[in-house]
Amino acid sequence: xxxxxxxxxxxxxxxNLVEALVEKGEDVYVIDNLFGGKRENVHPKAxxxxxxxxxxxxxxxxxAGADTVYHLAALPRVQFSxxxxxxxxxxxxxxLLNVLVAANKGGVRRVVYSASSAAYGDVEKLxxxxxxxxxxxxxxxxxxYIGEMYCKMFSDVYGLSTVSLRYFNVYGKNQDPxxxxxxxxxxxxxxxxxxxxxxxxxxxxQTRDFxxxxxxxxxxxxxxxxxxxxxxxxxxxxxxxxxxxxxxAELIGGEIQHIEARLEPKNTLADVRLxxxxxxxxxxxxxEDGIAELLKK
Numbered sequence: 175x176x177x178x179x180x181x182x183x184x185x186x187x188x189x190n191l192v193e194a195l196v197e198k199g200e201d202v203y204v205i206d207n208l209f210g211g212k213r214e215n216v217h218p219k220a221x222x223x224x225x226x227x228x229x230x231x232x233x234x235x236x237x238a239g240a241d242t243v244y245h246l247a248a249l250p251r252v253q254f255s256x257x258x259x260x261x262x263x264x265x266x267x268x269x270l271l272n273v274l275v276a277a278n279k280g281g282v283r284r285v286v287y288s289a290s291s292a293a294y295g296d297v298e299k300l301x302x303x304x305x306x307x308x309x310x311x312x313x314x315x316x317x318x319y320i321g322e323m324y325c326k327m328f329s330d331v332y333g334l335s336t337v338s339l340r341y342f343n344v345y346g347k348n349q350d351p352x353x354x355x356x357x358x359x360x361x362x363x364x365x366x367x368x369x370x371x372x373x374x375x376x377x378x379x380q381t382r383d384f385x386x387x388x389x390x391x392x393x394x395x396x397x398x399x400x401x402x403x404x405x406x407x408x409x410x411x412x413x414x415x416x417x418x419x420x421x422x423a424e425l426i427g428g429e430i431q432h433i434e435a436r437l438e439p440k441n442t443l444a445d446v447r448l449x450x451x452x453x454x455x456x457x458x459x460x461x462e463d464g465i466a467e468l469l470k471k
Contacts, residue, residue, distance in 0.1 A: 182247030184211025227269035238280030255314035266317035293319035301445040326406030335404035342412035346387030376435030378420035386459035412444025
């Protein structure tokens with residue numbers, strides 16, 4: 175049994191990861207300030223600490239001696255980062271830095287960092303590979319990219335083993351209809367549940383690379399154990415396919431209402447070959463199966 179720390183373990187992706195780690199038999203410690211996470215999401219067999227990563231002294235002792243630290247804590251709202259860039263930076267950059275310092279000082283074997291495809295910004299050429307130029311269009315995208323660079327620097331300068339995973343549109347159990355990840359899927363499901371029409375922005379032909387949270391959890395666990403990584407590598411974690419918002423609405427079913435278009439990327443699509451090469455990972459949950467599973471609940 176290894177000591178594992180999941181920072182942001184009460185959130186959508188983090189809580190799914192905690193559940194998988196507990197089921198594997200690991201000794202799991204969860205750090206979360208519950209700003210975006212929910213206490214009820216945390217597996218009862220995990221040790222929970224309601225603390226803020228912006229306070230270094232609060233996290234130092236919990237992280238010390240861990241085998242692996244998974245860093246999923248963030249303020250992942252693009253609009254929030256635009257309105258409150260200082261507050262978002264405090265969590266997304268300074269908070270991560272606190273975790274990296276504590277991990278390095280505490281003898282942690284590896285840190286797996288949840289990065290974001292938001293670092294790419296608006297991309298015309300698809301699919302998006304890791305060598306695509308970085309061009310964030312929001313403070314959030316920039317902050318998550320700075321996090322990647324910090325991880326790489328801690329590997330190069332301090333010898334701390336790190337891996338960064340750039341998520342695309344994650345969806346699945348515990349997703350929040352008010353949250354940033356998979357907002358559109360959670361929102362559509364809630365609208366259907368409430369008997370309201372599904373609201374599609376613009377013509378609905380925009381596409382997204384939706385990746386199931388179970389596949390993301392597997393990617394995290396494989397990144398933690400992978401022998402070919404640990405030096406600050408960055409990998410895309412997506413499905414490698416994309417789906418239009420119209421098709422999503424069709425799968426969920428119900429009345430549809432088109433509303434005014436908003437400023438957003440037209441299409442997203444991840445090239446996931448590097449994750450397959452370095453980790454042996456590839457997505458397994460088809461989008462149709464993942465949506466059907468959510469509709470049963």
